[in-house]
Amino acid sequence: MEAVRRWRANWGYPTTLLCMYGFFSTVKPLEPFLIPYLTGPDKNLTAEEVNNQIFPVSTYSYLCVLVPVFLLTDCLRYKPVVVFQSTVLFITTSMILWTKTVPAMQAMQFFYGVVTASEVAYFAYIYSVVDLKRYRKATSYCRSIQLLGYTVGSVLGQLLVSFDLMSYNNILVFTLVLTAIAFLFSCLLPMPQQSMFFHRRQKRVTEGTVGHVEGSGDVKEHESGSKVSLDQRLEKRGETEDEKGPAAEELEESVGAESCSKVLLHLWRDFRLCYSSRQLFYWSLWWAMATCGYLQTANYVQVLWEHVQPSQNFSIYNGGVEAVSGLLSATAAYGIGFTEVRWEQWGELALGGFSGLGAASLFLMTFIGNIWVCYVCYIIFKCLYMLLITIAMYQIAADLTMERYALVFGANNFGASALQTIMTSVVVDNGGLGLSIIPQFTVYASYFSVIAVVFSIRGLFTILTRQRSRRDSTPPVKNDPPGFEEHRF
Numbered sequence: 001m002e003a004v005r006r007w008r009a010n011w012g013y014p015t016t017l018l019c020m021y022g023f024f025s026t027v028k029p030l031e032p033f034l035i036p037y038l039t040g041p042d043k044n045l046t047a048e049e050v051n052n053q054i055f056p057v058s059t060y061s062y063l064c065v066l067v068p069v070f071l072l073t074d075c076l077r078y079k080p081v082v083v084f085q086s087t088v089l090f091i092t093t094s095m096i097l098w099t100k101t102v103p104a105m106q107a108m109q110f111f112y113g114v115v116t117a118s119e120v121a122y123f124a125y126i127y128s129v130v131d132l133k134r135y136r137k138a139t140s141y142c143r144s145i146q147l148l149g150y151t152v153g154s155v156l157g158q159l160l161v162s163f164d165l166m167s168y169n170n171i172l173v174f175t176l177v178l179t180a181i182a183f184l185f186s187c188l189l190p191m192p193q194q195s196m197f198f199h200r201r202q203k204r205v206t207e208g209t210v211g212h213v214e215g216s217g218d219v220k221e222h223e224s225g226s227k228v229s230l231d232q233r234l235e236k237r238g239e240t241e242d243e244k245g246p247a248a249e250e251l252e253e254s255v256g257a258e259s260c261s262k263v264l265l266h267l268w269r270d271f272r273l274c275y276s277s278r279q280l281f282y283w284s285l286w287w288a289m290a291t292c293g294y295l296q297t298a299n300y301v302q303v304l305w306e307h308v309q310p311s312q313n314f315s316i317y318n319g320g321v322e323a324v325s326g327l328l329s330a331t332a333a334y335g336i337g338f339t340e341v342r343w344e345q346w347g348e349l350a351l352g353g354f355s356g357l358g359a360a361s362l363f364l365m366t367f368i369g370n371i372w373v374c375y376v377c378y379i380i381f382k383c384l385y386m387l388l389i390t391i392a393m394y395q396i397a398a399d400l401t402m403e404r405y406a407l408v409f410g411a412n413n414f415g416a417s418a419l420q421t422i423m424t425s426v427v428v429d430n431g432g433l434g435l436s437i438i439p440q441f442t443v444y445a446s447y448f449s450v451i452a453v454v455f456s457i458r459g460l461f462t463i464l465t466r467q468r469s470r471r472d473s474t475p476p477v478k479n480d481p482p483g484f485e486e487h488r489f
Helices: 002-009 012-026 031-039 047-054 056-075 079-098 102-117 119-129 132-162 168-188 219-223 230-237 260-275 278-308 318-336 343-367 371-397 402-428 437-473
Strands: 201-205 250-254
Touching: 012 079, 012 119, 012 132, 012 168, 031 047, 031 132, 031 278, 031 318, 047 056, 047 102, 047 278, 047 437, 056 079, 056 102, 056 119, 056 260, 056 402, 079 102, 079 119, 079 168, 102 119, 119 132, 119 402, 132 168, 132 318, 260 278, 260 402, 278 343, 278 371, 278 402, 278 437, 318 371, 343 371, 343 437, 371 402, 402 437
Parallel strands: none
Antiparallel strands: 201 250
16 A cells, blocks of 8 residues: 555656546547548538538637637646546547537537647646656657557557448447546546646745756856856846845745736746747747648548548548558657757758658649559658657757746647638638638648748758858968067067
8 A cells, every 4th residue: 555655646647647548538540531431421421511611610619719728727737627628529529429410510620629729738737747857758658658549549440440340430439438438547637736827836045045047057057158048048138037136045835826917927928038039939930830731731631532532432541541650750750869960050951841842742642643642642741740840849848948838839839720720711611712622732732832942041041141150250370471470578
């Protein structure tokens, strides 16, 4: 009993429960076959209804609820929102199973947008119950288990469909069981005692030495001329978060729930400080733009596959493609950690070059008209995006405290959602252009081409500027005549 009590008090207990929740909530065997299911005899919806009327709703709902969910997640201390997410996920799956009309499916997509927006609670929860030194390991576990869940779900769905072991309806019932298990794990999560903004644990300085701002690094390192973190540079431009004065020791005290106005003011101040960094701004700009294009592509790629090769006339392999793309993406993202590249110099050029390859993959998917080419190009496109977003996340997070990284992460995702909403309303929705699937993907490929051109130019400018500054800072070499001797007095 004592060993069990110690384990429950350790960081491994909440991490294990969160990983179990992440696994069971992401095993969705039917997801790679959602379009064939909706347009098949079970639901009898048309491709136009799914593409132009149903799917856009989730984009709109995600944008509408993202900011309120972000604030409520921190105010309620994460666990209630995780439980809420699992509940809404169960409702979403149930509506797919038992409803058939377009309005009902639109309501289902609204709930799905809420589920997606609530995912911030999953990643933020672990930072409130785990020590700072465990952040990287806990994050690695949680992200890996989610990827494993997606992969297992895709492989399982492909096997069930290919060998005709279950009907689509039975696969959905099986998914409901997995979602119920995820709900049980979410209820078992311990309730955090602090959060990043509303229920913060701050350091109060009393007497003797000079305090420092959280995340600013060691004072001696700063004075010795070592590399200064981005947070330190940002703090120089704004007010310090804590009062500085004589102190002998630092005492931690738990601060109660702050007023909403103070939290919003604190967030706005940090937002301005973070994005005053030009490098962080450009990386975040690519993050928002590329994520918008990736989400649009991932949301509607099954419609393109169904157009190229109708599932009634072909044994589809959507699940296998999703599984392979997930594993290769994980391998590419993992390999970045072992690649020694000066991303601060070459990163923007890499963003432009690889975005260009992604645009070429999308053009091939759109105009070749072969399902196997579509599959291969989608795998390449997804791997390239996952590779670049990993680099961007690392570059942005490297010198920021966890609190500021959460703010930047949320702001970038909100920007991506806003761009996606604009693109959906103009390109996809019947209230806008209401384009069919081939013109849609032509727009997406052209969109990534614009990203490639902009960041390639920006990357070349960055490289030339750095080389010029390095050349100007190099002291000139003296070419004195023979026999010349400098006399010093």
